[in-house]
Amino acid sequence: MALRKGDGLKIFLGLWIAAVIYTMFLVVPQYVGLGDAGRIIIVHVPVAWITSAAFCLSAIYSIIYLWKRNPASDVAAVAAAEVGTLYCIFATITGSIFAEVVWGTFWNWDPRETSILVLLLIYAAYFALRSSVDDSERRRRLAAVYNIFAAVTMPFLLFVAPRVADSTLHPNCAFLQGSKCDGISLSLTGAKIGQLGDVVIEFKSLVKTGTLTHATIEVRMPGMKNIATLVPSLDGDGKPADRPEFPGQQFRMVLLEADATAGTIRVNMQAPGTNLLSNPRTLWVFLASNLGFLALAFWLYKIRRTILQVQLTLTPGEINI
Amino acid sequence: MTTILDAGVAIYVAMSTALIVWVGVFFYLLRIDHATQDVARQLNERTSSTDAPAPRATITNDRSAE
Numbered sequence: 465m466a467l468r469k470g471d472g473l474k475i476f477l478g479l480w481i482a483a484v485i486y487t488m489f490l491v492v493p494q495y496v497g498l499g500d501a502g503r504i505i506i507v508h509v510p511v512a513w514i515t516s517a518a519f520c521l522s523a524i525y526s527i528i529y530l531w532k533r534n535p536a537s538d539v540a541a542v543a544a545a546e547v548g549t550l551y552c553i554f555a556t557i558t559g560s561i562f563a564e565v566v567w568g569t570f571w572n573w574d575p576r577e578t579s580i581l582v583l584l585l586i587y588a589a590y591f592a593l594r595s596s597v598d599d600s601e602r603r604r605r606l607a608a609v610y611n612i613f614a615a616v617t618m619p620f621l622l623f624v625a626p627r628v629a630d631s632t633l634h635p636n637c638a639f640l641q642g643s644k645c646d647g648i649s650l651s652l653t654g655a656k657i658g659q660l661g662d663v664v665i666e667f668k669s670l671v672k673t674g675t676l677t678h679a680t681i682e683v684r685m686p687g688m689k690n691i692a693t694l695v696p697s698l699d700g701d702g703k704p705a706d707r708p709e710f711p712g713q714q715f716r717m718v719l720l721e722a723d724a725t726a727g728t729i730r731v732n733m734q735a736p737g738t739n740l741l742s743n744p745r746t747l748w749v750f751l752a753s754n755l756g757f758l759a760l761a762f763w764l765y766k767i768r769r770t771i772l773q774v775q776l777t778l779t780p781g782e783i784n785i
Numbered sequence: 786m787t788t789i790l791d792a793g794v795a796i797y798v799a800m801s802t803a804l805i806v807w808v809g810v811f812f813y814l815l816r817i818d819h820a821t822q823d824v825a826r827q828l829n830e831r832t833s834s835t836d837a838p839a840p841r842a843t844i845t846n847d848r849s850a851e
Contacts, residue, residue: 468819471815474815474818478807478808478811478815481807481811482804482807482808485800485803485804485807486800486804488800489796489797489799489800489803490796490800500795500796500799763814763818764814766818767814767817767818767821770821770822770825771821773825774821774824774825774828777828777832778828
């Protein structure tokens with residue numbers, strides 16, 4: 465294959481992503497508790513946010529189409545939606561691999577997993593809608609309106625829903641600096657039972673031994689597969705001391721607050737790999753990965769837009785794109 | 786016996802696999818990119834050649850010139 469003028473940037477992109485893959489495996493340090501499997505974050509997170517950027521771009525072109533009625537804008541909207549869907553599938557697969565390592569299952573209907581599946585179905589319906597209308601002008605108009613509504617749901621499904629859900633196992637708090645997860649409060653005299661992730665927990669007792677305060681908590685794993693008693697503790701300075709591991713998972717239970725007189729506690733689930741971006745090597749590779757996958761998305765978008773534009777020129781109105 | 790799933794080797798195997806897949810995807814994309822550029826260019830050339838103004842002639846019934 466002969467190289468052409470203008471291929472320089474593309475070859476640079478190829479080498480850039482190859483370097484990201486190399487550094488992801490051999491330069492970035494292992495994440496505490498996750499081992500080598502945690503390296504998938506370097507790909508998973510950039511791919512996930514570029515998904516949202518692609519869907520936003522698609523919606524913008526749909527708005528432009530409805531305004532100017534230029535088929536080229538519709539073509540651009542389709543190309544961006546296709547790239548977004550491709551990245552969304554990739555984010556789902558990489559997330560699922562991560563889930564298998566950390567949660568012990570590829571799919572457990574966690575709010576984050578469910579919301580990304582709903583998003584995929586919404587965009588699958590967009591393509592189904594396009595192929596179901598024969599009249600090209602009507603198809604473009606309907607698809608553009610639908611695409612705008614789809615893009616409105618996207619931030620809720622990708623960013624809001626998983627964060628407001630108390631029961632998500634997705635490690636927002638662990639991996640996104642500045643994110644805040646408060647955990648849940650339980651009381652011996654009030655609400656004794658709560659849920660952390662998809663684990664049901666029951667507050668049994670609170671004992672103060674010397675400077676340490678121990679809470680005894682019974683945990684029931686999803687499907688009642690495992691029932692265990694964990695005893696996290698708090699030291700005299702109010703900092704978490706013992707952080708027992710949930711049975712069969714690499715998440716730990718952490719006692720954040722305890723009031724022995726009132727019989728109340730606040731507990732949370734802590735993911736391994738917390739503050740991983742504070743490591744400079746990880747941070748730089750992560751940023752390089754973001755740039756690389758963004759450029760790749762743009763390239764894919766450009767190729768697909770050209771193909772659709774050619775189809776449109778050859779057979780205007782006859783191809784269901 | 787050392788296998789590809791041993792802890793010390795597995796990470797190199799995973800990296801090599803990811804790199805091979807990426808190289809394959811990259812050259813496939815580059816090829817598609819070239820092909821689409823060619824088609825788009827040829828189409829533009831054909832469109833611009835068909836857009837050229839057709840020769841014009843005026844036919845009248847005026848025989849005074851004969």
